[in-house]
Amino acid sequence: MQKPVYKKWWFWVLLILLIGGIGSLGNDKELNDQTIAIATVNPVEEVVAVATVEPTTTPISEPTVEPTVQSTSEPTQTVASDQLPLSKDEVLTYTANLTGKTFIKEVKVGTDSISVIFFKDFNEYKDANPNSGITKEDYVDYFATGDQINKLLMQETTRLFKQFPSTATVDMTIPYDGETYSVDLTKGEIESFYNVDFSSITSNDIWREKISDRHFNKSDRQDFINKFVTID
Incomplete structure (x- = not known):
């Protein structure tokens, strides 16, 4: 079982x-x-931290660029003295400071020519300048002393050729004591007399060396007068 x-x-x-x-x-x-x-x-809570600090961001700075300023007026410039036509304003400004300027009646400026004309006598000067304190005796003493007329005719015309190299001719007329002293010069004549190319005179040192210190004396002035000045 x-x-x-x-x-x-x-x-x-x-x-x-x-x-x-x-x-x-x-x-x-x-x-x-x-x-x-x-x-x-007791549920486990996951805490999501929120950033409380702003992110550090380096700002992109725009380059500091000074704006280009457009001049509203043309700069003051002296027109090159070898250009034509001659600037009437420049010539008149310069001749206003020539020796004997007080008695200069008129300056004429052409395309390439300069003409300087003195008053014919004291009366004409006084009529044009009634408030002037200059007397007739002052006038006479100025022109009669030494060889003042010769200096004006030689030295001031030469300075004009030097200051304005494109000038083809310079003439100057000085009436005095019943006579008229005048020169009518071309650039070729003046360069031949000084034996110098005026375009090479680019500084005061060269001017003194080749022209003023060498030739602006009584003997050379007389040679200049004999060669170029006419008396009527």
Whole structure:
């Protein structure tokens, strides 16, 4: 006769293992329930930190550029003295400072010519300058002293050629004591007399070396008068 199953040893071993497995499942369920409960009561919050510091940004600076200023007026310039036609304003400005300027009646400026005319006598000068304090004696003393007329005719005409190299002719007329002293010079004549190319006179040092220190003396003035001056 066969034994009942519950009397066999392997039945009890299997039963124990089965009971243990069920208990284990119950414990896992309880543990899971506890874990869920804990998570529900004390949820783990993830804090997302918000940056409270402004990002450091290097500003892009615009280059400092000074605006180009457009001049509203033409700069004051002296027209090159070798240009034609001659500038009347420049010539008149210069001749206003010539030796003997007080008694100059008129300066005429052409395209390439300059003409300087003195008053014919003291009366004409006085009529044109009624408020002048210059007396007739002053007038006479000025022209009669030394070789003043010769100086004017030679030196001041030479300075005009030097100051305005494009000038082709210079003439000067000085009436005095019933006579008229005059010169009518060309550039070629004046360069030949001084033996110098006036375009090479580019500084005061050269002017003194080649012209004034060398030739502005009584002897050379007389040579100039003999060669170029007419007396009527």
